[in-house]
Amino acid sequence: MTADTAAESLARLADERVDHRFKGLPPDADGLTVGELAAQRRNLFTGGFATPVLALSAERLEHNLKLMETYAARHGLAFAPHGKTSMAPQLFQRQIEHGAWGITLAVPHQVRVARAFGTRRVFLANELVDAAALRWIAAELDADPDFELVCYVDSVRGVELMDAALRGAARPVDVVVELAAGEGARTGVRTEAECAAVADAVAGTSTLRLVGVAGYEGEVPKADTERVTAWLRRLVALAVDFDKAGRFTGQDGIVISAGGSAWFDAVAEVFAEIPELSLPVLKLLRSGAYVSHDDGHYRKLTPFNRVPAEGALEPAFRLWTQVVSRPSAEQAFVNAGKRDAAYDLDLPFAQVIRRDGAERPATGVSVTALSDQHAWLATTPEADVEVGDWVGLGLSHPCTSFDKWQLIPVAEADGTVVDYVRTFF
Numbered sequence: 001m002t003a004d005t006a007a008e009s010l011a012r013l014a015d016e017r018v019d020h021r022f023k024g025l026p027p028d029a030d031g032l033t034v035g036e037l038a039a040q041r042r043n044l045f046t047g048g049f050a051t052p053v054l055a056l057s058a059e060r061l062e063h064n065l066k067l068m069e070t071y072a073a074r075h076g077l078a079f080a081p082h083g084k085t086s087m088a089p090q091l092f093q094r095q096i097e098h099g100a101w102g103i104t105l106a107v108p109h110q111v112r113v114a115r116a117f118g119t120r121r122v123f124l125a126n127e128l129v130d131a132a133a134l135r136w137i138a139a140e141l142d143a144d145p146d147f148e149l150v151c152y153v154d155s156v157r158g159v160e161l162m163d164a165a166l167r168g169a170a171r172p173v174d175v176v177v178e179l180a181a182g183e184g185a186r187t188g189v190r191t192e193a194e195c196a197a198v199a200d201a202v203a204g205t206s207t208l209r210l211v212g213v214a215g216y217e218g219e220v221p222k223a224d225t226e227r228v229t230a231w232l233r234r235l236v237a238l239a240v241d242f243d244k245a246g247r248f249t250g251q252d253g254i255v256i257s258a259g260g261s262a263w264f265d266a267v268a269e270v271f272a273e274i275p276e277l278s279l280p281v282l283k284l285l286r287s288g289a290y291v292s293h294d295d296g297h298y299r300k301l302t303p304f305n306r307v308p309a310e311g312a313l314e315p316a317f318r319l320w321t322q323v324v325s326r327p328s329a330e331q332a333f334v335n336a337g338k339r340d341a342a343y344d345l346d347l348p349f350a351q352v353i354r355r356d357g358a359e360r361p362a363t364g365v366s367v368t369a370l371s372d373q374h375a376w377l378a379t380t381p382e383a384d385v386e387v388g389d390w391v392g393l394g395l396s397h398p399c400t401s402f403d404k405w406q407l408i409p410v411a412e413a414d415g416t417v418v419d420y421v422r423t424f425f
Contacts, residue, residue: 056292082260180219350393
């Protein structure tokens with residue numbers, strides 16, 4: 001896919017018609033295109049939007065994109081943010097415009113979405129043994145010489161299945177051996193000897209090409225700085241040993257990749273220690289949650305808490321809900337629940353209340369439970385909450401916030417909606 005074709009695919013998102021599929025959008029916008037609605041620059045609070053409605057902060061989104069671009073450049077890291085967080089090609093494109101090498105993805109469907117909108121480089125941070133998906137990827141590689149894909153492998157059996165599915169393809173699929181984060185962790189090879197066996201299996205095929213090593217330090221058992229750093233040094237040592245053994249001979253470079261959203265400072269520190277190898281090293285960071293950040297899980301875990309001099313991410317999501325019931329002085333209910341808000345890591349956080357155009361902190365208000373379509377609010381005597389008030393909720397875990405909304409307004413600080421982000425889950 002050419003750059004022009006990719007731009008045209010993204011531009012066509014603005015031609016999609018607004019209708020009942022998209023929660024929270026103004027009912028009187030039905031029939032308009034997304035582009036036409038965006039051009040109206042409606043206000044989130046007075047422009048007919050219906051609660052519940054999830055919004056992204058335009059300013060905070062841009063801040064986060066710039067901050068991680070600067071961080072990666074400062075530490076000499078290539079950056080392939082994990083696209084599973086948003087599954088939003090518009091955000092993929094903005095991440096690439098902010099210096100990303102490519103986009104990390106986890107399953108074949110996500111690769112298909114990225115390719116439909118022109119993503120040229122994909123790091124598939126997962127094993128892939130599905131024959132139909134592998135044949136599709138081979139066809140994509142054969143059809144587009146500019147398309148690059150790197151995929152995990154962690155077993156000889158997996159290599160055999162990949163090889164069988166890919167026979168006849170014109171281009172080999174680039175793979176990295178995934179080193180497990182420890183016993184009882186998620187996927188990945190458990191020992192260096194097994195890593196060598198998987199690498200030998202790759203070398204015995206013509207359909208795969210070994211280009212590096214990778215893993216996910218977020219799965220290190222009882223993770224702390226010491227344990228994560230030790231595992232990252234193991235990963236680097238594996239790459240060094242593979243290089244000494246000539247396993248990368250004939251390649252253009254060596255990929256060493258790690259980095260979720262909780263330990264990228266450790267990744268930066270250890271990757272800075274990588275010795276000179278026989279080929280240039282692509283030090284690939286894959287953090288994804290930064291794009292929207294959050295008000296809970298990642299706000300607590302972000303490495304920027306440990307390195308405040310490097311900056312700070314800003315939570316960009318807010319779920320606007322409305323009080324529909326106030327049955328007692330200690331209780332209120334708003335009209336958003338499990339269908340609308342992330343709840344797998346933390347419950348939402350009551351942040352602000354809007355009434356008659358005025359906004360104030362949600363003092364004395366907390367979310368105690370979620371039903372399918374309601375959030376349960378506990379209210380103390382100091383809480384000033386009435387039926388009809390808008391309550392802004394902060395959310396925890398971006399991945400399970402994006403996936404509940406197909407079209408998300410992007411609003412400036414005064415509520416002016418300047419864009420809409422389309423997701424594909």
